[in-house]
Amino acid sequence: TIIMLTEHEQEQARNAANQVDINCFLIKPVTATTLFETVERTLSPEHGGSVTPMGQQAPPVPQLQGTKVLVVEDNRINQQVAQELLEKAGIAVQVADDGARAVKAIMNSPFDLVLMDLQMPDMDGYQATQIIRNDPRFKNLPIVAMTAHALAGAREKCLAAGMNDYIAKPIDPATFYATLTKWIRLQKQASADNTELTLGKTDFPGIDATEGLLRVGGNVELYQRLLTEFVDDHGQDDEKLTTMLSENNIDDARRLVHTLRGVAGNIGASNLQRHSAALEQALLSGALVGGLQNHLSVELRFLIQSLDDLPKIDNELRAPASLSVTDSASFGPLLKDFEQALIEGDTDAKQKLQLCRPYLYQNTAQDLLSTLDKQIAHFDYDDALQTLRKIMVNLLDNKQHA
Numbered sequence: 001t002i003i004m005l006t007e008h009e010q011e012q013a014r015n016a017a018n019q020v021d022i023n024c025f026l027i028k029p030v031t032a033t034t035l036f037e038t039v040e041r042t043l044s045p046e047h048g049g050s051v052t053p054m055g056q057q058a059p060p061v062p063q064l065q066g067t068k069v070l071v072v073e074d075n076r077i078n079q080q081v082a083q084e085l086l087e088k089a090g091i092a093v094q095v096a097d098d099g100a101r102a103v104k105a106i107m108n109s110p111f112d113l114v115l116m117d118l119q120m121p122d123m124d125g126y127q128a129t130q131i132i133r134n135d136p137r138f139k140n141l142p143i144v145a146m147t148a149h150a151l152a153g154a155r156e157k158c159l160a161a162g163m164n165d166y167i168a169k170p171i172d173p174a175t176f177y178a179t180l181t182k183w184i185r186l187q188k189q190a191s192a193d194n195t196e197l198t199l200g201k202t203d204f205p206g207i208d209a210t211e212g213l214l215r216v217g218g219n220v221e222l223y224q225r226l227l228t229e230f231v232d233d234h235g236q237d238d239e240k241l242t243t244m245l246s247e248n249n250i251d252d253a254r255r256l257v258h259t260l261r262g263v264a265g266n267i268g269a270s271n272l273q274r275h276s277a278a279l280e281q282a283l284l285s286g287a288l289v290g291g292l293q294n295h296l297s298v299e300l301r302f303l304i305q306s307l308d309d310l311p312k313i314d315n316e317l318r319a320p321a322s323l324s325v326t327d328s329a330s331f332g333p334l335l336k337d338f339e340q341a342l343i344e345g346d347t348d349a350k351q352k353l354q355l356c357r358p359y360l361y362q363n364t365a366q367d368l369l370s371t372l373d374k375q376i377a378h379f380d381y382d383d384a385l386q387t388l389r390k391i392m393v394n395l396l397d398n399k400q401h402a
Contacts, residue, residue, distance in 0.1 A: 062181045065090035068110065069180075072102040072125065073117040073146065078169065082115060082146070085176055099123030100333045103131050106138060107355055108348070112184050116163065118147045123333075126161045131334070133162040135354055142183035146171070206303040212268030226267055227307055233377065234260060235304050238297035245293065254283040255345075257296070259379055262348075272299045335359075335392065342385040349384070350376050363398065364391050 067090070071082045074097045086093045094109070096102040100123045106114070114132075118125040125145060132138045145158040148169040155166040165179055204227075212223055237260055244253040261276035275296040282289045334355050341349040353376055360369055368391050375384035 060177070062089050062177055064181070064184060067112045067184055068092040068094070070102060070105055070111045070114045071095045072097075072099065072114060072120070072128065074098055074120045075117075078117070078146075081171060085171065085173060086180075089177065089180070099125060099128030099131075102128050103334065103355065104337060106132060106141070107351060111141065113142045113144065113180065115146050115167075116143050118145055118158070125163075129162045131355065134357075137354075144179060144183060205306040206269055206271060206299065207306065208268040208270060210268070211270070212266070223267075229377075230263060230267055231304055231307050234263060234300070238300050241293065241296075245289070250283060254280060257283065260296075260300075269303055272296070272303055275299050335388075339385065339388055339392075342381045342388060345381050349381060360391065363395055365394070368394075 069086055069091050071079060071086070071093060073079045073082060073095070079095050079097075083093045083095065094105060094111075096105050098120045102114070102116070103123075105111075116125040116129060125147075129143055132141065132143065142165075143163045144165045144167055145155075145163045146167050146169055147154065147158075158166045164183055167176060167179055207227075209223075212226075237256060241253055241256055244250075244256065257276050257280045261273055261280060264270075264273040264276055275292065279289060279292040279296050282292050334352070338349065338352040338356050340346075341352050346352075353372070368387060372384055372387045372391070375381075375387060
């Protein structure tokens with residue numbers, strides 16, 4: 001489609017346009033409204049217009065509503081291109097402009113796929129992928145590299161780093177959509193198959209297993225571990241709460257209910273989460289809590305009973321056997337994020353510890369790491385903060401004497 005912009009008179013411009021097959025013309029000066037209306041009219045189907053060059057067809061756009069993709073890219077233009085293509089397919093998009101922010105985003109929100117740029121400041125795509133893959137929750141999360149390095153062996157290097165596939169920049173929409181559809185569908189199918197295979201069933205009264213799995217990125221092994229830990233760590237919370245209230249220990253009671261609310265949400269126990277939130281609000285306002293406490297207790301007992309036949313697993317959290325992480329610069333931001341969670345009493349501290357575990361496992365005395373594990377498991381965040389700071393001092397000393 002060609003539009004002529006000219007200062008000539010209308011009749012003269014029309015004659016010239018007809019001789020060279022120009023679709024339309026505009027007489028200067030041109031207002032923004034006139035330009036917009038002319039372009040819109042010229043490209044409309046009834047005028048034979050097309051937004052693609054002649055001889056080319058726009059690739060079919062898959063419909064992937066309900067899917068969420070993380071775009072890890074430090075260039076704003078590339079971010080916009082990827083975001084536009086993804087949103088056209090109905091995909092919810094979140095953007096991170098470096099590897100450290102990408103790791104944090106994945107920790108805090110479930111994604112169906114990650115588009116990972118390779119060359120970024122601070123933490124590049126290779127480092128970020130290594131950290132993500134060292135967390136067992138994300139071993140099946142599709143990570144697709146995006147790079148302008150169309151060199152021989154680049155794809156193999158990406159795969160060796162733990163990525164699933166490779167897209168060259170500038171992005172070809174047809175290849176982009178084909179790759180995207182392939183990995184998103186494979187991931188969703190694997191998640192559905194593994195749920196039934198590993199858990200034996202998905203029907204746990206009081207729990208929405210689908211919601212719970214979404215919160216852990218579809219990692220069934222981790223979800224099973226969280227359910228088992230929930231029974232071990234919170235199975236007696238109703239009795240503890242009764243004791244605290246009988247002793248008028250309102251602060252500890254509120255803290256227990258607050259933690260229970262967050263954990264219930266993470267495993268998909270929405271009814272327990274709702275009862276916990278109502279009781280927490282009552283404790284904050286000084287209202288009567290008898291009826292609310294009873295509702296919470298009944299729901300918790302019902303939930304624990306529904307999890308009785310869940311297969312027991314080893315709760316010891318081990319670092320991956322193939323671990324080879326020694327880059328302190330990559331883990332510095334994650335350690336600070338973990339420290340801040342402990343300072344704030346954030347119940348996500350346990351998950352943040354998991355992100356730091358590969359580095360800590362190789363560089364920390366096992367007695368300190370074991371102590372930290374126990375403190376986090378029992379929500380002793382003040383003591384855990386002191387232990388973490390001892391570890392960080394030791395790490396600094398080791399680095400200075402290396």
